[in-house]
Amino acid sequence: MKICCLGAGYVGGPTMAMIAYKCPDITVTVADINEARINAWNSDELPVFEPGLDDVVSAARGRNLFFTTDKNKAIKEADIIFVSVGTPTKTYGSGAGKAADLKYIELCARDIAEFSEGPKIVVEKSTLPVRTAEGLKTVLKANSRPGLEFQVLSNPEFLAEGTAIDDLNDPDRVLIGGEEETEAGRKAIATLVDVYANWVPRERILTTNLWSSELSKLVANAFLAQRISSINSISALCERTEANVDQVAYAIGQDSRIGPKFLKASVGFGGSCFQKDILNLVYLCEHFGLPDVAAYWEQVIIMNDWQKRRFSQKIVNTLFNTVNGKRIAMLGFAFKKDTNDTRETAAMYVGRDLLDEQAVLAIHDPKVSPDQIFYDLKEKPTDAEGKPNKQIEICEDPYVATQKAHGLAILTEWDSFKDLDFEKIYENMYKPAFVFDGRNILDHEKLRKIGFEVFAIGR
Ligand SMILES: NC(=O)c1ccc[n+]([C@@H]2O[C@H](COP(=O)([O-])OP(=O)(O)OC[C@H]3O[C@@H](n4cnc5c(N)ncnc54)[C@H](O)[C@@H]3O)[C@@H](O)[C@H]2O)c1
Ligand SMILES: O=c1ccn([C@@H]2O[C@H](COP(=O)(O)OP(=O)(O)O[C@H]3O[C@H](CO)[C@@H](O)[C@H](O)[C@H]3O)[C@@H](O)[C@H]2O)c(=O)[nH]1
Numbered sequence: 238m239k240i241c242c243l244g245a246g247y248v249g250g251p252t253m254a255m256i257a258y259k260c261p262d263i264t265v266t267v268a269d270i271n272e273a274r275i276n277a278w279n280s281d282e283l284p285v286f287e288p289g290l291d292d293v294v295s296a297a298r299g300r301n302l303f304f305t306t307d308k309n310k311a312i313k314e315a316d317i318i319f320v321s322v323g324t325p326t327k328t329y330g331s332g333a334g335k336a337a338d339l340k341y342i343e344l345c346a347r348d349i350a351e352f353s354e355g356p357k358i359v360v361e362k363s364t365l366p367v368r369t370a371e372g373l374k375t376v377l378k379a380n381s382r383p384g385l386e387f388q389v390l391s392n393p394e395f396l397a398e399g400t401a402i403d404d405l406n407d408p409d410r411v412l413i414g415g416e417e418e419t420e421a422g423r424k425a426i427a428t429l430v431d432v433y434a435n436w437v438p439r440e441r442i443l444t445t446n447l448w449s450s451e452l453s454k455l456v457a458n459a460f461l462a463q464r465i466s467s468i469n470s471i472s473a474l475c476e477r478t479e480a481n482v483d484q485v486a487y488a489i490g491q492d493s494r495i496g497p498k499f500l501k502a503s504v505g506f507g508g509s510c511f512q513k514d515i516l517n518l519v520y521l522c523e524h525f526g527l528p529d530v531a532a533y534w535e536q537v538i539i540m541n542d543w544q545k546r547r548f549s550q551k552i553v554n555t556l557f558n559t560v561n562g563k564r565i566a567m568l569g570f571a572f573k574k575d576t577n578d579t580r581e582t583a584a585m586y587v588g589r590d591l592l593d594e595q596a597v598l599a600i601h602d603p604k605v606s607p608d609q610i611f612y613d614l615k616e617k618p619t620d621a622e623g624k625p626n627k628q629i630e631i632c633e634d635p636y637v638a639t640q641k642a643h644g645l646a647i648l649t650e651w652d653s654f655k656d657l658d659f660e661k662i663y664e665n666m667y668k669p670a671f672v673f674d675g676r677n678i679l680d681h682e683k684l685r686k687i688g689f690e691v692f693a694i695g696r
Pocket of ligand 2: 364396399498500501502504505508509572573
């Protein structure tokens with residue numbers, strides 16, 4: 238059997254690497270139009286940082302895992318074609334700011350139709366609005382050779398960045414939606430089930446109709462993000478009442494009906510998926526004439542935006558209502574630990590707010606590149622004359638970042654931050670030395686003993 242995947246991003250790359258690793262008899266080719274990305278996948282410096290990914294890729298690459306820019310050949314040769322391209326929020330025209338932009342999906346469908354010489358199973362791996370498969374089938378049918386058979390399956394991906402390899406290796410469930418009502422549909426579903434069954438217990442491979450599968454992905458993300466916005470809303474109440482949000486989260490999480498996960502109050506959720514997918518859900522509800530349902534889910538985003546803004550305002554208010562010219566050390570820029578991804582990271586919004594207030598940012602992140610940070614902050618490393626940006630310094634060393642700083646803000650929960658020498662940091666900061674722990678990861682009592690003024694979320 239031959240599998241190809243269009244899109245070698247955060248999902249396509251690791252997912253296909255795992256399939257190839259677990260299924261030595263299947264040839265897996267990952268194709269992307271971005272040549273630099275493909276070159277990186279073929280090098281020792283993979284374009285995606287994920288714990289354990291290097292080992293999986295190096296075990297399979299060249300054996301039955303290949304990365305290429307020749308998508309047409311990959312399509313032609315494959316029995317199963319995964320589509321794992323981006324589905325960002327639309328930025329133009331109708332639905333701008335909410336609907337998913339399906340341009341890349343449609344282009345893939347047109348390529349698949351054009352270059353297929355035999356029957357194919359086309360698998361939606363990207364996160365898509367419910368009923369996308371309908372449009373996909375129409376485009377495939379209208380543009381392919383007469384009589385060519387395409388089966389469209391939905392197989393959304395639930396991996397989280399930073400734990401992608403564990404999530405792929407041992408998923409809670411694999412979801413496969415297809416045309417349950419036809420013989421050919423059931424056969425296609427069974428074919429994909431057999432691929433995953435190489436390493437996933439069969440009882441964890443769920444099969445549904447197409448629409449349930451497409452919708453379940455959006456709903457899973459909406460429920461997860463809703464928990465974070467819910468606990469973040471309570472964090473504000475805790476700050477007014479001397480309740481401690483981590484204690485509240487623990488107490489409610491012990492109720493087996495609520496459960497302990499995804500109740501960590503924070504500076505706000507980020508990442509490429511939660512906001513985009515909820516906006517997509519909101520758009521769909523509006524489209525299907527359900528404005529009250531749309532408003533209910535939109536509140537999850539509104540609360541998250543409020544939480545991010547609340548954090549930057551807290552910094553400004555605490556530093557005597559002005560950060561103009563003051564150095565603020567930002568520790569962490571990625572949207573969560575163990576990834577170099579900064580898409581929708583809370584740090585970007587907090588950073589932009591502080592720049593508007595004319596602060597000087599000294600930013601340290603163990604994995605995010607300086608170029609990426611400047612890009613996200615909509616700033617340039619140098620001015621027209623080549624002089625370095627006066628408002629932003631990127632520091633490889635966290636101790637350099639905190640030197641002569643008025644405030645230190647934790648934006649990402651990197652484990653290494655817990656082990657910093659805070660006595661040394663305290664000595665080198667202006668006094669009063671303020672810590673704003675946007676992730677509640679530091680030992681606040683210890684910091685207070687050293688002399689810091691500590692502000693945490695929900696305490
Ligand atoms: N990032 C995650 O953790 C995650 C998890 C689950 C689901 N998803 C979903 O998976 C999809 C992909 O996300 P991602 O984070 O991997 O995106 P990404 O931007 O990292 O990767 C998408 C890749 O597709 C390529 N591409 C675009 N058009 C192409 C074409 N016609 N042929 C071949 N390649 C093409 C791009 O060059 C890019 O490298 C999205 O729908 C996303 O919502 C993402
Ligand atoms: O209790 C929590 C848990 C997470 N977060 C934040 O929420 C964001 C998202 O975290 P996480 O869900 O772990 O990472 P993602 O890679 O965005 O994964 C989500 O989005 C993916 C893309 O759709 C899905 O596949 C995953 O199942 C889903 O967890 C990050 O900023 C986290 O810091 C919190 O603030 N508190």
